[in-house]
Each structure stands twice: as structure tokens, then as C-alpha cells.
Amino acid sequence: MTGGKxxxxxxxxxGIGRAIARLALAQGWRVVLIDVQQEALARTANELGGAEHQVCDITDEAQVAALVDGLDAVPQLLVNNAGVVKFSYLLDMSVADFRRVIDIDLTGAFIMSQAVARRMREHGGSIVxxxxxxxITPSLGTNAYAPGKAGLAKLSELMALEWGGYGIxxxxxxxxxxxxxxxxxxYADPKTRALRSQAVPLKRLGSEDDIAQAVMFLASDAAGYISGHNLVVDGAITHSVLSQVPRA
Ligand SMILES: NC(=O)c1ccc[n+]([C@@H]2O[C@H](COP(=O)([O-])OP(=O)(O)OC[C@H]3O[C@@H](n4cnc5c(N)ncnc54)[C@H](O)[C@@H]3O)[C@@H](O)[C@H]2O)c1
Incomplete structure (x- = not known):
């Protein structure tokens, strides 16, 4: 397939990755969908009109190297969207599970970014x-997810510093x-759905498309001077902590 950046x-x-890919395709990008789950990937690629796709485990350096080396063009956009959450409390969880979450949510994004940036540095580009x-604010029972995601946001800042000179x-x-x-x-549980929607200052849950729009804004020329930024897309829920404090 040819054409488009x-x-x-x-x-x-x-999920969110499919929504990002759909919007990028609609905006004229050439998109390669990547996932470790072969069946889900093939189904989504089919849904998106036979989009290009590659099975790859982002935590496996050799698989990532093969994927990036095999590309017939230099990517101008990388979206590190793959992620997992495992629910259990810190005192109960295995170290292996903790490591696996960090490996996917943080190290995997580094492995992908490093491999892609080594090619991207010739012409510049964008990573989201x-x-x-x-x-930002850890959720009880989500163990390694909070440090992994905080680490990813901090890693973005460092990559912005180190790679800005390459136009990345x-x-x-x-x-x-x-x-x-x-x-x-x-959110299949109507009660949780209603309670959570009400807790958000905008009074609704976010959609996968809300995230896709933010990602493609940051990827666009309109965001040409924005780097090292963390765009929070949450209907202002993270600002509502003090409004939850009880008053007599
Ligand atoms: N849905 C939410 O409420 C929400 C909220 C905040 C952040 N996020 C983040 O958004 C991103 C997308 O999540 P989602 O909600 O669409 O979940 P999802 O489970 O539908 O999608 C995550 C995808 O990542 C893939 N993946 C997991 N490990 C992988 C690996 N090693 N290599 C390649 N692919 C791998 C999975 O197969 C899956 O298709 C994640 O990083 C998640 O942490 C989601």
C-alpha cells in the first residue's frame, strides 16, 4: 500500500488504538496497526478497510527491530498506545506480574520509540x-500501572529533550x-457508569474518539511547537480532588 505519511x-x-488508527486513516495517513494479539489485529484491520498490520510484541527487542527494519518508509508518527492493567493489591501481587506491567506500559514504549527514532531522526516526526x-493520581488496586504510566509521561519529557534537535x-x-x-x-455495570459519569465535571465518560482527536492534534502541524507536553483528556476529573472533601 502506498501514499500518505x-x-x-x-x-x-x-479500543483506543483502533480509534486512533481509524482517525489517522481518515486524515490521509498511511497506518500500520501493531498488536500482539493476532486475531484481534486481523479483525480490526479488516474493519478498517484492509489496513496494513503487523503482529509484534513491543517488549521483544528482536520483534520490534524486525518490524521497524522491514518498513519500506520512515515513519513520521509513532503512537505508543499498547498497555495493560492488572488488578490486585501490592501486598498480594507477584513480582513477575509487577515486572510484566512495567515491561509493557513503560519499557515496551521505550523499545518502540528508540527503534523508530533511530530512523525518524533523518527527517523528524512525532511520537505520542x-x-x-x-x-497522575494512582487508583487503588492497580499496582504497577501508576508507576508505569507516570514513568511513561516522564520518559516522554526526556525523549522530547534528547530528540528535539532531530525535529522529533x-x-x-x-x-x-x-x-x-x-x-x-x-462500564457494562450501569450503576458504575452513572456514578462515574456524575463524578466527572463534564458529566460524561470520555470516548475512544476523544482520545484519538487529542492524539491526532498533537501529531498535526497545528501542534508544531508543542513537545514534552502531557495533554490530560479527562473532563477535568483530576482537578476535582478538593471538591470531594467533605464539609460539615
Ligand atoms: N480505556 C481506558 O479507560 C483507559 C484510560 C486511561 C488510559 N488508557 C490507556 O490507553 C491505552 C489503550 O488501552 P485500551 O483501553 O484501548 O485497552 P485495550 O486492552 O483495548 O488495548 C490495549 C491493546 O494493547 C495490546 N497489547 C498489550 N500488550 C502488548 C504487547 N506486549 N505488544 C503489543 N501490543 C500489546 C493488547 O493486545 C490490546 O489490543 C493503554 O495504554 C491504556 O493504559 C485506557
């Missing part, structure tokens, strides 16, 4: 890392309560 989207087998409001902009998007992807089972 090349974008890579990880974790594109469904999908963190979470969980990286690096930014973060931190989604809040999103109605889709890994949160689909949470």
Missing part, C-alpha cells in the same frame, strides 16, 4: 505516548474515564 499505532487490535490519569516532537496523552477498551467491563 506513515504512522505506526501500537495496541491497535481494538498514551499514559493515563492513573499516572514527543508528547503524552493521559486519558481519564474512557468508555471502551480495557474499561469496557467496568
Amino acid at each position: 506513515l504512522a505506526l499505532v501500537t495496541g491497535a487490535g481494538g 505516548n498514551i499514559s493515563s490519569i492513573g499516572g 516532537r514527543v508528547n503524552t496523552v493521559s486519558p481519564g474515564f474512557i468508555d471502551g477498551g480495557m474499561s469496557t467491563p467496568v
Whole structure:
């Protein structure tokens, strides 16, 4: 497939990654969808009109190197969207599970970014890392997710510093309560859905498309002087802590 600037989207087998890929394609980008889950990836690629796709585990350096070396064009956009959350309390969880979450949510994004930036530095480009409001204010029971996502936002700042001279902009998007992807089972419960929607100052959950729009803004020329920024897309929920404090 030819035409359009090349974008890579990880974790594109469904959820937010699929929405990002769909919007990028609609905006004329050539998109390669990347995911570790072969079936979900093939299904999504089919849904998106036979989009290009590659199975790849972003935590595996050899797989990432093979993918990036095999590209027939230099990517101008990388969206590090792949991520996982495992629910358990710190005292109960295994070190192996802790390591696995950090490996996917933080180290995997580094492995992808390093491989892509080594090619991107010839012409410049843009990297957008999908963190979470969980990286700003940790959510009970989500263990390594908070430090992993906080680390990813901090890594974005460092990459912005180190790679700015190559014309590579690096930014973060931190989604809040999103109605889709890994949160689909949470919002299948109507009670939780209503309570969470009411808690958000904008009085609704965010959509996968809300995140896709923020990502593609940061990838666009309109954001040409924005680098090292963390764009929080959460309907202002992270600012509501003091309004939850009880008053007599
Ligand atoms: N949905 C939410 O409420 C929400 C909120 C804040 C942040 N996020 C973040 O948004 C991103 C997308 O999440 P989502 O909600 O669409 O979840 P999702 O589970 O639908 O998508 C994540 C994708 O990442 C893929 N993936 C996991 N490990 C991988 C690996 N090693 N290599 C390649 N791909 C891998 C999965 O197969 C999956 O398709 C994640 O980084 C998540 O942390 C989601």
C-alpha cells in the first residue's frame, strides 16, 4: 500500500488504538496497526478497510527491530498506545506480574520509540505516548500501572529533550474515564457508569474518539511547537480532588 505519511499505532487490535488508527486513516495517513494479539489485529484491520498490520510484541527487542527494519518508509508518527492493567493489591501481587506491567506500559514504549527514532531522526516526526490519569493520581488496586504510566509521561519529557534537535516532537496523552477498551467491563455495570459519569465535571465518560482527536492534534502541524507536553483528556476529573472533601 502506498501514499500518505506513515504512522505506526501500537495496541491497535481494538479500543483506543483502533480509534486512533481509524482517525489517522481518515486524515490521509498511511497506518500500520501493531498488536500482539493476532486475531484481534486481523479483525480490526479488516474493519478498517484492509489496513496494513503487523503482529509484534513491543517488549521483544528482536520483534520490534524486525518490524521497524522491514518498513519500506520512515515513519513520521509513532503512537505508543499498547498497555495493560492488572488488578490486585501490592501486598498480594507477584513480582513477575509487577515486572510484566512495567515491561509493557513503560519499557515496551521505550523499545518502540528508540527503534523508530533511530530512523525518524533523518527527517523528524512525532511520537505520542498514551499514559493515563492513573499516572497522575494512582487508583487503588492497580499496582504497577501508576508507576508505569507516570514513568511513561516522564520518559516522554526526556525523549522530547534528547530528540528535539532531530525535529522529533514527543508528547503524552493521559486519558481519564474512557468508555471502551480495557474499561469496557467496568462500564457494562450501569450503576458504575452513572456514578462515574456524575463524578466527572463534564458529566460524561470520555470516548475512544476523544482520545484519538487529542492524539491526532498533537501529531498535526497545528501542534508544531508543542513537545514534552502531557495533554490530560479527562473532563477535568483530576482537578476535582478538593471538591470531594467533605464539609460539615
Ligand atoms: N480505556 C481506558 O479507560 C483507559 C484510560 C486511561 C488510559 N488508557 C490507556 O490507553 C491505552 C489503550 O488501552 P485500551 O483501553 O484501548 O485497552 P485495550 O486492552 O483495548 O488495548 C490495549 C491493546 O494493547 C495490546 N497489547 C498489550 N500488550 C502488548 C504487547 N506486549 N505488544 C503489543 N501490543 C500489546 C493488547 O493486545 C490490546 O489490543 C493503554 O495504554 C491504556 O493504559 C485506557
